[in-house]
Amino acid sequence: MNPRGLALALLEAVDRGGRAQHLLDQALDRYPLAERDKAYLTHLVYGGLRRLRLLDHLLEPHLKAPERLPPKVRWALRLGALEFLLGKPPHARVHPWVEEVKRFSPGLAPLANAVLRRLMPREAPEAVWLSLPDWLAERWRGFFGELGFAEAFNEPAPLFVTAYRPVDLPQGPLPHTYIWPGPKADFPALGLQPQNPASLLAAQLLDPRPGEKALDLCGGAGLKAFYLASRGAEVVSYDLNPKRQAAGARTARRLGLKVAYRTQDLTRPIPERAPKVLLDPPCTGSGTFRSHPELRYRLVPQDPRAMARLQLQLLRTAAQATEPGGVLLYAVCSLTEEEGEGVVRAFLEEYPEFTPEALELPLPVLGRGLGVYLSPEGGLDGFYYARLRRRG
Ligand SMILES: C[S@@+](CC[C@H](N)C(=O)[O-])C[C@H]1O[C@@H](n2cnc3c(N)ncnc32)[C@H](O)[C@@H]1O
Numbered sequence: 001m002n003p004r005g006l007a008l009a010l011l012e013a014v015d016r017g018g019r020a021q022h023l024l025d026q027a028l029d030r031y032p033l034a035e036r037d038k039a040y041l042t043h044l045v046y047g048g049l050r051r052l053r054l055l056d057h058l059l060e061p062h063l064k065a066p067e068r069l070p071p072k073v074r075w076a077l078r079l080g081a082l083e084f085l086l087g088k089p090p091h092a093r094v095h096p097w098v099e100e101v102k103r104f105s106p107g108l109a110p111l112a113n114a115v116l117r118r119l120m121p122r123e124a125p126e127a128v129w130l131s132l133p134d135w136l137a138e139r140w141r142g143f144f145g146e147l148g149f150a151e152a153f154n155e156p157a158p159l160f161v162t163a164y165r166p167v168d169l170p171q172g173p174l175p176h177t178y179i180w181p182g183p184k185a186d187f188p189a190l191g192l193q194p195q196n197p198a199s200l201l202a203a204q205l206l207d208p209r210p211g212e213k214a215l216d217l218c219g220g221a222g223l224k225a226f227y228l229a230s231r232g233a234e235v236v237s238y239d240l241n242p243k244r245q246a247a248g249a250r251t252a253r254r255l256g257l258k259v260a261y262r263t264q265d266l267t268r269p270i271p272e273r274a275p276k277v278l279l280d281p282p283c284t285g286s287g288t289f290r291s292h293p294e295l296r297y298r299l300v301p302q303d304p305r306a307m308a309r310l311q312l313q314l315l316r317t318a319a320q321a322t323e324p325g326g327v328l329l330y331a332v333c334s335l336t337e338e339e340g341e342g343v344v345r346a347f348l349e350e351y352p353e354f355t356p357e358a359l360e361l362p363l364p365v366l367g368r369g370l371g372v373y374l375s376p377e378g379g380l381d382g383f384y385y386a387r388l389r390r391r392g
Contacts (some may be wrong), residue, residue: 165191287382
């Protein structure tokens with residue numbers, strides 16, 4: 001398998017509903033590729049998906065019915081267009097993709113050759129340029145006043161790690177965050193946990209104290225719980241997915257951190273309370289388009305509202321679990337009004353005993369209201385955080 005052929009197979013699998021990150025991780029584990037080829041494969045898969053709408057726009061004048069092409073031929077043309085867009089000279093980008101097309105649709109090789117040679121720069125509306133669905137581009141423009149921030153979703157990011165031991169690595173944008181420079185490794189053995197700093201920030205904003213009890217609700221594998229435990233908090237992580245929790249418990253042990261896991265559906269109340277509660281509920285993930293590049297084409301306009309309903313329900317459980325005088329930190333890796341400000345506004349109407357606290361973020365801010373939207377710049381995921389204090 002060469003990286004181009006592999007990229008076409010993976011992108012076809014994404015067309016059938018697969019997740020790019022998962023498929024790519026599997027392929028990188030399975031095929032003995034040189035590091036250079038791994039990097040090229042990653043670039044092709046992520047680049048092709050992140051720029052998909054723009055690539056189709058560049059190909060449009062040269063193809064009568066692209067949807068009728070075999071999927072791999074269509075992807076070969078898109079990836080050829082990606083390399084055109086990124087400035088690769090014709091001799092280096094046309095022939096290799098025509099050769100790929102020859103391998104599975106020889107009759108279409110002349111078409112591929114002609115299309116890839118004829119590509120020209122083309123003006124595009126901003127949503128097309130950014131490869132965003134129109135509905136989301138419109139909502140973002142209306143809510144944040146601009147769209148430029150979304151360009152950051154189309155650029156590669158470093159692999160960030162959170163360190164639970166002293167390490168000699170380039171620093172990341174927050175305390176305890178670093179940039180992992182090399183190929184993937186046995187991270188827990190090195191005291192490291194791959195994690196986007198924007199995700200870690202939710203745990204840092206909870207500001208846990210040694211000996212204090214902290215609840216990590218919708219904790220998944222407990223990545224945020226690891227940080228809380230490392231600050232000396234007594235942490236209980238709740239989620240309804242026991243598999244993720246079992247994997248998290250293994251990692252916590254290897255990192256030398258103590259986290260208790262409880263499996264429960266959090267649309268129902270839990271039998272305990274704490275002065276510090278973190279809720280990281282399921283969301284549209286619209287702040288994670290960089291690492292989940294196919295997601296933007298799968299979301300539909302109704303999704304943010306549906307997620308917001310579930311989030312409000314989970315917030316009720318979190319509110320009951322927050323001791324008077326305590327803090328409830330609500331965080332989502334989404335940049336929609338509904339899942340951020342909308343949920344918190346509805347929550348505060350129902351629970352007037354909670355007051356939002358001002359948040360000063362050490363990272364770039366996209367918008368502010370009851371909480372703060374983090375801009376997805378510099379490899380960060382886009383996030384929304386609100387810190388809600390319960391009256392004592
Ligand atoms: C955004 S993820 C949380 C990620 C995690 N906090 C982390 O830092 O990696 C949302 C989590 O909510 C969990 N979840 C979804 N619905 C739930 C429910 N009704 N009760 C409890 N957990 C739920 C999912 O299993 C998933 O792990």
